[in-house]
Amino acid sequence: MRPAANLRILLLAGLIGAAPSAGAQLLASGDPTHDGAVLWVQADTPGDYTVEIAEDAGYTRAIKRLALALSEDGGRMGQVLVDGLGAGRRFYFRVVGPSGPLPNTGTFATAPAPSETRPLTLLFGADLGGQGYGRIRPGTPLGLDGFPIFAAMQRDNADLFLALGDMLYSDRPVTAKAPDPGLSADNDFQIAKPGPGYVTNVADFRRDWHYHRSDHRFAAFLRAVPMVATWDDHEIVNDIGVPELTKGPNTEEAARDPRLAQADPSKRPLQFNPQFARDARQVMFEYNPIRVLPDPSGGFERRLYRALAWGTRAEIVMLDTRSYRDPKYWHDTAERPKTMLGAAQKQWLKDTLAASPATWKLVVSSVPLSIPGGNLRDPERRFYRDSWARGERDNPYGYERELLEIVAFIKERGIRNVVFLTGDQHVSNIIAYDTDRDGIADFHEANIGPLRAGPSQAAKTIDQTLNPRVVFSDIGRATFAYGRITIAAAGALTVEFRGVDGAPIAGAQLHLTPR
Numbered sequence: 001m002r003p004a005a006n007l008r009i010l011l012l013a014g015l016i017g018a019a020p021s022a023g024a025q026l027l028a029s030g031d032p033t034h035d036g037a038v039l040w041v042q043a044d045t046p047g048d049y050t051v052e053i054a055e056d057a058g059y060t061r062a063i064k065r066l067a068l069a070l071s072e073d074g075g076r077m078g079q080v081l082v083d084g085l086g087a088g089r090r091f092y093f094r095v096v097g098p099s100g101p102l103p104n105t106g107t108f109a110t111a112p113a114p115s116e117t118r119p120l121t122l123l124f125g126a127d128l129g130g131q132g133y134g135r136i137r138p139g140t141p142l143g144l145d146g147f148p149i150f151a152a153m154q155r156d157n158a159d160l161f162l163a164l165g166d167m168l169y170s171d172r173p174v175t176a177k178a179p180d181p182g183l184s185a186d187n188d189f190q191i192a193k194p195g196p197g198y199v200t201n202v203a204d205f206r207r208d209w210h211y212h213r214s215d216h217r218f219a220a221f222l223r224a225v226p227m228v229a230t231w232d233d234h235e236i237v238n239d240i241g242v243p244e245l246t247k248g249p250n251t252e253e254a255a256r257d258p259r260l261a262q263a264d265p266s267k268r269p270l271q272f273n274p275q276f277a278r279d280a281r282q283v284m285f286e287y288n289p290i291r292v293l294p295d296p297s298g299g300f301e302r303r304l305y306r307a308l309a310w311g312t313r314a315e316i317v318m319l320d321t322r323s324y325r326d327p328k329y330w331h332d333t334a335e336r337p338k339t340m341l342g343a344a345q346k347q348w349l350k351d352t353l354a355a356s357p358a359t360w361k362l363v364v365s366s367v368p369l370s371i372p373g374g375n376l377r378d379p380e381r382r383f384y385r386d387s388w389a390r391g392e393r394d395n396p397y398g399y400e401r402e403l404l405e406i407v408a409f410i411k412e413r414g415i416r417n418v419v420f421l422t423g424d425q426h427v428s429n430i431i432a433y434d435t436d437r438d439g440i441a442d443f444h445e446a447n448i449g450p451l452r453a454g455p456s457q458a459a460k461t462i463d464q465t466l467n468p469r470v471v472f473s474d475i476g477r478a479t480f481a482y483g484r485i486t487i488a489a490a491g492a493l494t495v496e497f498r499g500v501d502g503a504p505i506a507g508a509q510l511h512l513t514p515r
Contacts, residue, residue: 025044027041031289032160034110036085043070055089068095107224109226113311121158122314122485123158124161124484125483127451128166129167129212130166134191134192135191136189149482150451155502156502159226164232167231170198170234171270172197173196173198232322239374245270245271253327296348299342300323310358321366325342325399338399349363354415359487360493367424370431370466371425372390374397382395382397387424389463400465407435411435419444421483422445422447425460431471446495449497450481462475472509474508480499483497494511496509
């Protein structure tokens, strides 16, 4: 189904609603554990506030009150960690200012205790606001507004939402013209994103993040469902890793390809700008409710990769594929194998998988395993690969050797029931991998298409190195979608892709029983 058709379905679904004022206060929760969560607040005015947590929506008795000072310099936003709440319980939170409670309230549930078995419903998605696909303004003939897919996602009443990256496009404009197929070329159906379409500093990054988060559909969803977030390239800039921006090419590399020395954010490709990388990382943490954890690599004050357990049934392993990766223009050789994760994160991933007692290990990699990514070509016209796979066998780029090392570790240790959740390529695929060709899948990948960004209609290839079997693919006919995983108390797992109307996409299902 094409995006325009997806949009018209929403009219029939009765999802029309009025957008709140631009100065509305925003709330979100994230990274829930069995005894607490991170709570995120943005207010329309700076000042001293109190975050109240209660077990009833009427707030008849606040069980915790946490002070939170919001400054203009800090974007009038902040976060608090609330813990000691107890496992498997629902809580409500609100923000109280000098004049009383602010209008919006939020809710979240803590995870079950580590020894407890409970079902889980989680949603996952990626790619929001790219290629000119923005927030639909109220009052158009479409009869809907905002980022419509979040209305359907909110009706799922999920326990968690995994944001797989590219949840904004800091390097792409959004104009008043909606680019959905089937619409008139002169339409003015969207709320334009402020700014020139690219960012240069902290204020610009905050401007772009606020455009996305202040959408009333997305904001309402985040008030109701805790988020576990990572990032991908467009939270920074297309096809980039932090080390590329901070270290830049050496003299030989810049001589071979002068584009790699580009440092002006207003131009593309941007390949070297240390302050830009620091700004992107700062605002990523400002706008996402993420637990503060030390970075053992010593490269940063805190890390983005982390794991969260949901009782006995699931462990969610969030990777950071952008902070530590070798430059895309390095060759991946036996003498110098490339890393996407960095040594400390790769060892942490292995240790986490080996030690996890959970039935299912859900590993989030913002980039896919077998769909080659990357838009920039080297001087010989070979793609600088941005994702794991190299694609063509004679392509020297990609991060294939590290992926093969991780896959070999999973096999050698007999780690079962691993499902990779990936995004980035604006298509949707479900893939089973039988790496030893014994007729039994060793692990699976659910690669989800865009929430609202340019659906890729290109004929993408699937790298054959890991012996993939395609269970479902919409390559060549991609549309807006999100992923839904349910894990029953008895242990069975179901992956399902759903469209912007919330209806299951035909054929996009995978049913697994634990091994």
